[in-house]
Amino acid sequence: MDLAPGLAAVTGASSGIGEAFAEELARRGHDLLIVARDTVRLEAIAARLRERRGVAVEVHAADLTDAAALHALETRIARAPRLALLVNNAGFGTSGAFETLDRDAEEAEIRLNVLAVTRLCHAALPGMVERGHGGIINVSSIASFVPGPYAATYHATKAYVTAFSEALHEEVHAAGVTVQALCPGFVRTGFQMRAGVNGAAIPGPAFMTPRAVVRGSLRALDRRHAVYVPGMHYRFLMALSRVAPRAAVRKLLTRVGRAAYLD
Numbered sequence: 001m002d003l004a005p006g007l008a009a010v011t012g013a014s015s016g017i018g019e020a021f022a023e024e025l026a027r028r029g030h031d032l033l034i035v036a037r038d039t040v041r042l043e044a045i046a047a048r049l050r051e052r053r054g055v056a057v058e059v060h061a062a063d064l065t066d067a068a069a070l071h072a073l074e075t076r077i078a079r080a081p082r083l084a085l086l087v088n089n090a091g092f093g094t095s096g097a098f099e100t101l102d103r104d105a106e107e108a109e110i111r112l113n114v115l116a117v118t119r120l121c122h123a124a125l126p127g128m129v130e131r132g133h134g135g136i137i138n139v140s141s142i143a144s145f146v147p148g149p150y151a152a153t154y155h156a157t158k159a160y161v162t163a164f165s166e167a168l169h170e171e172v173h174a175a176g177v178t179v180q181a182l183c184p185g186f187v188r189t190g191f192q193m194r195a196g197v198n199g200a201a202i203p204g205p206a207f208m209t210p211r212a213v214v215r216g217s218l219r220a221l222d223r224r225h226a227v228y229v230p231g232m233h234y235r236f237l238m239a240l241s242r243v244a245p246r247a248a249v250r251k252l253l254t255r256v257g258r259a260a261y262l263d
């Protein structure tokens with residue numbers, strides 16, 4: 001699918017994968033609506049992209065776990081007549097023994113990773129379907145394919161994102177709209193530190209760059225792929241997880257989860 005450069009909205013654009021999406025979409029000529037909480041970082045990114053790429057960039061500061069802020073962004077997106085692409089990228093993970101985790105942080109994780117994605121898709125789709133054109137990329141994770149002991153809520157939120165995106169894709173594909181679940185493995189961003197992951201437990205070559213993930217995702221969107229897993233090694237792991245006995249996968253991931261999140 002070739003997207004005529006229109007407006008692209010990117011949540012979580014102040015760092016990591018979202019910032020790389022903003023960079024790449026500006027390079028493709030899209031005007032941008034960039035969203036996150038850190039206004040200073042967003043303004044710096046907007047100034048850079050306006051200057052280097054000559055595109056229009058609107059900064060929209062919002063904490064998407066907040067109902068009123070989410071509603072304001074829904075309204076902005078629903079009223080964007082040139083919306084070509086929505087990237088639901090903002091997300092975070094928590095880790096540790098579930099019963100010890102902060103209950104409000106678990107709720108915020110569900111609000112951001114699940115509720116905001118759902119409501120923003122609902123805001124964007126009517127216009128896209130009516131125009132017979134558009135794309136949505138929901139940033140999920142390889143975590144969506146397997147249960148995650150000691151990151152239980154995170155894996156469950158991403159399982160929702162992948163299943164939800166695949167289903168929407170089938171609903172709107174014939175109308176000319178593509179919905180993609182982007183399912184990266186480890187990507188070199190600030191995510192791991194915020195999620196409390198023991199970086200030493202992850203081998204260096206496992207990490208991909210945000211730019212490689214984003215470029216692959218946009219190429220897959222051009223080809224109207226519903227699910228995209230960046231990296232051959234992660235595609236192999238996912239294929240393996242589908243055929244391996246589920247109980248064995250759980251046991252293995254319990255050991256991995258202890259090393260990554262508890263030690």
Ligand SMILES: NC(=O)c1ccc[n+]([C@@H]2O[C@H](COP(=O)([O-])OP(=O)(O)OC[C@H]3O[C@@H](n4cnc5c(N)ncnc54)[C@H](OP(=O)(O)O)[C@@H]3O)[C@@H](O)[C@H]2O)c1
Nearest residue numbers: 012014015016017036037038063064090091186187189191
């Ligand atoms: N890095 C990985 O290994 C990896 C792997 C698979 C999937 N993912 C997924 O990729 C996505 C992006 O993560 P990343 O790796 O790029 O991490 P990151 O650098 O921590 O980026 C997260 C982005 O989300 C924004 N955000 C966080 N809480 C928010 C809130 N309450 N309201 C609005 N925006 C919020 C952050 O901006 P502010 O702090 O300015 O609000 C930031 O721009 C996430 O959905 C994550 O689950 C990451």
